[in-house]
Each structure stands twice: as structure tokens, then as C-alpha cells.
Amino acid sequence: xxxxxxxxxxxxxxxxxxxxxxxxxxxxxxxERFGYADRKDVVxxxxxxxxxxxxxxxxxxxxDVDIFDDEVTIDSADYFSRPMRLTPAExxxxxxxxxxxxxxxxxxxxxxxxxxxxxxxxxxxxxxxVLFDIEAPDAVSALREAIDSNRLVQIGYVGMAKNERSxxxxxxxxxxxxxxxxxxxxxCRHAGAERLFRVDRIDDVVVLDELYEPSVAxxxxxxxxEPTPEDHVVTFTLGPASRWVSEYYxxxxxxxxxxxxxxxxxxxxxxxxxxxxxxxxxxxxxxxxETVATxxxxxxxxxxxxxx
Amino acid sequence: xxxxxxxxxxxxxxxxxxxxxxxxxxxxxxxAGYDQETDDxxxxxxxxxxxxxxxxxxxLTMSAVDIWEVEDGYVIPPDxxxxxxxxxxxxxxxxxxxxxxxxQFAGQSTxxxxxxxxxxASPVLDAPNVAAxxxxxxxxxxxxxxxxxxxxxxxxxxxxTARLTTPYALAHRLGHWYLAAPEVGDQTTVxxxxxxxxxxxxxxxxxxxxxxxxxxxxADVIPSSGQDSEATSFAVVEFDNEVAQIAARQVRDAQVxxxxxxxxxxxxxxxxxxAFIGWVLGFDEKAVVVEPQELRDRLIAHIRAxx
Numbered sequence: 001x002x003x004x005x006x007x008x009x010x011x012x013x014x015x016x017x018x019x020x021x022x023x024x025x026x027x028x029x030x031x032e033r034f035g036y037a038d039r040k041d042v043v044x045x046x047x048x049x050x051x052x053x054x055x056x057x058x059x060x061x062x063x064d065v066d067i068f069d070d071e072v073t074i075d076s077a078d079y080f081s082r083p084m085r086l087t088p089a090e091x092x093x094x095x096x097x098x099x100x101x102x103x104x105x106x107x108x109x110x111x112x113x114x115x116x117x118x119x120x121x122x123x124x125x126x127x128x129x130v131l132f133d134i135e136a137p138d139a140v141s142a143l144r145e146a147i148d149s150n151r152l153v154q155i156g157y158v159g160m161a162k163n164e165r166s167x168x169x170x171x172x173x174x175x176x177x178x179x180x181x182x183x184x185x186x187x188c189r190h191a192g193a194e195r196l197f198r199v200d201r202i203d204d205v206v207v208l209d210e211l212y213e214p215s216v217a218x219x220x221x222x223x224x225x226e227p228t229p230e231d232h233v234v235t236f237t238l239g240p241a242s243r244w245v246s247e248y249y250x251x252x253x254x255x256x257x258x259x260x261x262x263x264x265x266x267x268x269x270x271x272x273x274x275x276x277x278x279x280x281x282x283x284x285x286x287x288x289x290e291t292v293a294t295x296x297x298x299x300x301x302x303x304x305x306x307x308x
Numbered sequence: 309x310x311x312x313x314x315x316x317x318x319x320x321x322x323x324x325x326x327x328x329x330x331x332x333x334x335x336x337x338x339x340a341g342y343d344q345e346t347d348d349x350x351x352x353x354x355x356x357x358x359x360x361x362x363x364x365x366x367x368l369t370m371s372a373v374d375i376w377e378v379e380d381g382y383v384i385p386p387d388x389x390x391x392x393x394x395x396x397x398x399x400x401x402x403x404x405x406x407x408x409x410x411x412q413f414a415g416q417s418t419x420x421x422x423x424x425x426x427x428x429a430s431p432v433l434d435a436p437n438v439a440a441x442x443x444x445x446x447x448x449x450x451x452x453x454x455x456x457x458x459x460x461x462x463x464x465x466x467x468x469t470a471r472l473t474t475p476y477a478l479a480h481r482l483g484h485w486y487l488a489a490p491e492v493g494d495q496t497t498v499x500x501x502x503x504x505x506x507x508x509x510x511x512x513x514x515x516x517x518x519x520x521x522x523x524x525x526x527a528d529v530i531p532s533s534g535q536d537s538e539a540t541s542f543a544v545v546e547f548d549n550e551v552a553q554i555a556a557r558q559v560r561d562a563q564v565x566x567x568x569x570x571x572x573x574x575x576x577x578x579x580x581x582x583a584f585i586g587w588v589l590g591f592d593e594k595a596v597v598v599e600p601q602e603l604r605d606r607l608i609a610h611i612r613a614x615x
Contacts, residue, residue: 006363010425013425014424014427014428018427035431055338079324084390086391087364088457088458090425096442096449100411101407108403111404111406129457131480131526132480164550176439176441179443180482181483200558282613299593302592
């Protein structure tokens with residue numbers, strides 16, 4: 001049986017309690033509220049309900065659906081009059097989505113009370129057993145505000161590659177959370193191109209008065225690494241304490257007999273791999289990757305000179 | 309499809325109102341739509357219908373038809389099928405819809421069916437342009453959540469070993485999902501299992517199979533950034549002004565000790581020394597540990613050891 005059948009039944013079973021509960025419901029309201037593409041589809045589903053009911057299946061046993069003057073009423077369906085329990089995946093999905101959105105500082109005020117009611121409905125046993133830890137940095141609200149009002153924003157940003165700070169004026173597109181970090185994306189006038197900024201590396205946000213024309217393109221919320229031919233390829237071995245690296249970064253892993261892991265990754269800037277190797281210390285050993293070796297040597301020298 | 313839907317609605321209506329377990333045979337003879345000619349055809353149809361109902365979250369269970377327990381029948385307890393109307397306002401439903409659309413799980417949105425069950429919501433024009441991806445697929449998370457909330461034993465493979473656990477809590481922290489659970493046989497050690505490393509998670513046995521200790525707190529078990537644990541010591545680090553502000557923001561309880569045109573010196577709590585050294589090194593030559601001397605020495609030794 002297809003998912004389409006399941007989805008259609010789920011929607012019908014959700015719609016009946018709503019109609020039973022409310023005295024005046026129009027076809028258009030049902031179409032909008034339950035995401036139907038067309039009025040005709042709403043009517044089709046309602047007509048179907050009209051043909052079902054309890055054994056006997058006579059006028060007294062069938063569900064009574066009445067469509068009059070665009071208004072819908074449903075009677076004799078007491079057993080379908082309460083909302084269906086959420087599945088665990090549905091409940092968790094909503095709880096997690098709601099908590100995340102609350103943490104983003106951008107939730108409408110009604111979300112907090114909605115979450116209270118939802119938690120009560122799902123049950124204390126369930127809500128006590130989940131923990132969402134995704135507090136958004138303060139800068140998120142200001143960035144959000146700039147995007148919502150189409151105003152340019154000036155940010156101080158410490159770049160990932162070189163730890164260099166620059167001031168940039170950005171036409172914001174979106175603020176989002178992915179893989180444990182908050183990001184801000186937009187058209188950077190300083191670079192003349194689309195840029196992605198990590199919010200925890202933004203040290204200053206000034207919302208400017210100047211407006212910009214928001215781009216129609218849908219900002220992608222997924223942080224994706226796309227390999228290019230100019231990438232630097234680096235291979236190193238990892239001791240047991242550094243095994244997390246092979247899970248955290250995309251790359252190829254090979255288990256060695258010594259218990260170590262050989263890991264090959266591609267980076268757009270050798271400094272990224274060099275910094276990682278320096279961090280891992282003696283637990284990681286560079287095997288191949290000349291540009292990374294040079295960058296690592298250079299980085300060690302620069303840091304060591306500060307301790308001379 | 310029309311006939312299928314009618315038949316399933318009839319079946320559900322019948323089981324919700326029967327008030328007792330009913331056998332497959334009775335269903336076949338009573339419920340409209342089960343007029344298949346052969347036993348086999350009936351059985352196949354009935355099996356598919358049951359699967360579909362269960363996939364929608366309908367609690368379809370078996371229990372003995374009579375006290376002699378000779379025959380089993382099907383039951384849908386109305387109170388398990390339905391919830392009391394949570395009484396959401398229109399604004400609250402819209403807020404949940406916005407959240408559900410903004411937050412994804414490995415590229416997938418929360419099923420709209422959840423919103424529909426709560427009464428649906430009108431699409432929100434001008435919804436905030438926020439997005440988040442919590443990074444793991446909801447089917448697996450839903451199963452774990454089921455185990456946690458119904459207190460059912462959970463089996464899975466982890467680092468090449470089969471585990472049987474009593475799942476206490478599910479947590480999302482620092483971009484990862486974790487299950488906090490002791491293994492059966494050692495209830496005193498609650499372990500944090502990374503969900504993305506679990507294989508073949510399966511619920512085992514009946515709900516309410518264990519109780520969670522009253523004083524249990526998932527936050528104690530799930531690995532944190534270290535920011536929650538007690539600081540074991542303090543360090544003084546001099547940062548170039550370029551990076552000083554983001555450094556101060558990244559660490560809770562950072563204190564500015566002094567500030568010049570070029571550098572800012574911060575006093576920072578040290579929770580896990582190795583992690584602290586790694587963090588300082590992340591600023592390249594733009595951060596220098598000033599005190600204590602032992603930490604300075606260890607950082608220098610760490611750099612020398614890297615190859």
C-alpha cells in the first residue's frame with residue numbers, strides 16, 4: 001500500500017475531529033488548514049467519509065457529512081472526534097523543532113505556550129527524557145532583524161582560514177543552525193560574492209539604515225563541502241585518541257594493523273589541515289601532503305616565536 | 309485507492325467502538341470491504357491494512373478474546389488512539405508550523421501529519437527565514453524516542469558489539485544526537501551512545517520494562533563542550549585584538565584583565581587542559597598563554613611533538 005494512501009487517511013483522520021469540534025467550517029478553510037492543493041480534493045475526501053461508518057452501514061450507522069452552501073458539518077462520528085495521538089517520530093520532530101526554534105531568539109511568542117501544551121499532551125515521561133542543547137549566540141537576533149527588514153548589516157568577522165579580522169557589509173539572506181554551529185549567509189559586498197559566516201566568529205553586528213533588494217534565490221541551509229580540483233590532499237595517521245577526526249571531517253579512513261587509522265582528507269586551504277595536525281600533537285602523523293607540511297612548519301614557527 | 313480508504317476507516321471505526329477484542333474472522337464477516345473470496349486474499353488485505361494503521365500511529369494490539377485465552381483478537385483502546393485536545397490557539401498552531409518547516413532532520417522536515425493531527429494550521433506568509441538542521445533522520449530518532457518515552461528495552465550494535473540497554477534519555481548537543489542509557493546488567497553506569505554510530509536499533513519486549521532513577525539528569529551524561537564542568541584552574545592568555553572578542557565570547561566566565569591598542573589579556577577558566585591547549589592553538593600565533601608557567605610549558609611541548 002502506498003504512502004499516498006497512508007497520507008490521505010492520516011489527513012482525513014485529522015480533519016474529522018476538527019470539523020466535529022467547530023460549528024462553522026468552510027471548504028476553503030479546510031483546504032488551507034490541511035494543505036490540500038484544491039477544493040475538489042477536500043470534497044472528494046469528505047464524500048469518502050460519508051460512505052464509512054459502523055457495521056449495519058445504514059443511515060443510522062454511517063458518518064453524516066453535510067456540505068451545504070460551502071459549509072461542512074460532520075455528525076455521528078464520536079469515535080473519530082478526538083485528535084489522534086502523535087507517533088513517536090512526529091512527537092520528537094515537533095518537540096525538537098520547537099525547542100530549536102525557541103533557542104534561535106526568533107520564535108513568535110506563541111511558540112513558548114504551544115510547546116508547554118504540546119509537552120503536556122505528549123506526556124511528562126517523554127518530555128523529561130529529551131534534552132536539546134542549542135542555545136543561539138546573541139548576534140543571531142540582530143542578524144535576523146537585519147534580514148527581516150532588508151537592511152544592510154556591517155559585521156566584524158574573524159576568518160576561519162587566517163584568523164584575520166575584517167569589517168564586511170553584507171546583504172543578509174539567512175541565519176541557520178547546522179551540525180552544531182550557527183551560520184549567517186548573504187552577499188558580501190567586501191568580497192563581491194555569496195559568503196557563509198560562522199556566527200561564533202562574528203564579533204560585532206551593526207544594522208545599517210541602508211536597504212537592499214533581497215535576492216530571490218533560496219538560500220541553502222546546508223553547509224556542504226564541495227571538492228574542487230585545486231584542493232590540497234593530505235594523508236595522516238591518527239592514534240586512538242584522535243579517531244574522532246575521521247568521523248568529524250569528510251574523508252577516507254583505513255584501519256591499520258598497528259591500531260592506528262590512516263585518514264585522507266581534502267582541504268581548500270592547507271592551513272586548515274595544518275592547524276588540525278598541530279592541535280592533535282603527537283597523536284597524529286603527517287604522511288603525505290607537501291603543501292600542508294609547509295603550512296604546518298610555518299605555523300609552528302610563528303607560534304613558537306611568540307614563546308621565545 | 310478509494311475502496312482501500314473506505315475499508316480502513318470502517319475497520320478503525322469498528323475496532324474503536326467494539327469495546328472488546330475481535331477476531332480476524334469476525335472482522336471479515338462484519339466490516340464492510342472485507343469481502344475477498346479466498347482466505348488468502350483476505351489475509352493479505354488484512355495484513356496490509358494492519359500495517360498501514362500501525363504506521364499512522366494507531367495502537368493496534370492483540371489480546372485474548374475470552375478468559376480461556378484460546379483465541380486472540382484485535383483491540384484499539386480509544387484512550388491510546390486519541391489524546392485530549394491540547395487546546396492550541398490559532399497562533400500557537402502557526403508557531404508550531406513555522407518551527408516544523410524551519411527545522412530539518414538530515415534534510416527532511418517533520419511530517420506535516422503531526423501538525424494536521426493537532427488541528428492543522430494556515431500557511432504562514434512571511435515566515436521567518438531561519439533554518440536549522442538537527443542532522444539525523446527522524447525515523448531512527450523516533451524509534452529511540454519511543455524506547456525512551458515508553459521505557460522499552462533497546463538493542464543495537466555499537467563499536468562492533470551487540471548491546472542491550474535501558475534507554476533513559478535522548479539528547480542533542482553540539483551537533484550530535486546521543487542516547488543516555490545503562491546496559492542491562494550494569495545499571496550503575498549510564499553511557500552516552502552516539503546515535504550516528506548505532507546500527508540496527510530495535511525495541512525489545514514490552515513497554516514500562518524499567519524505571520528511570522528520579523534524580524537522573526541527561527545533562528550529566530552527555531559529553532559537553534566542557535563549559536558546564538567545574539574549572540580546575542585558570543589561565544591568563546594574551547590575544548591580539550583582532551581575535552580577542554570572539555575568544556572572550558566563546559568561553560563562559562572569561563574576564564578581561566588588561567587591554568592595549570594591540571592586545572587584550574583574558575583570564576579564562578581551564579576545564580580540560582588538553583582541550584584548552586587545542587582551543588588556544590586554534591588562534592595560531594594570535595594567542596599566547598602567559599600563565600601559569602606549567603601550561604605554557606605543556607603547550608610548547610605539544611607544538612614540538614607535532615609532526
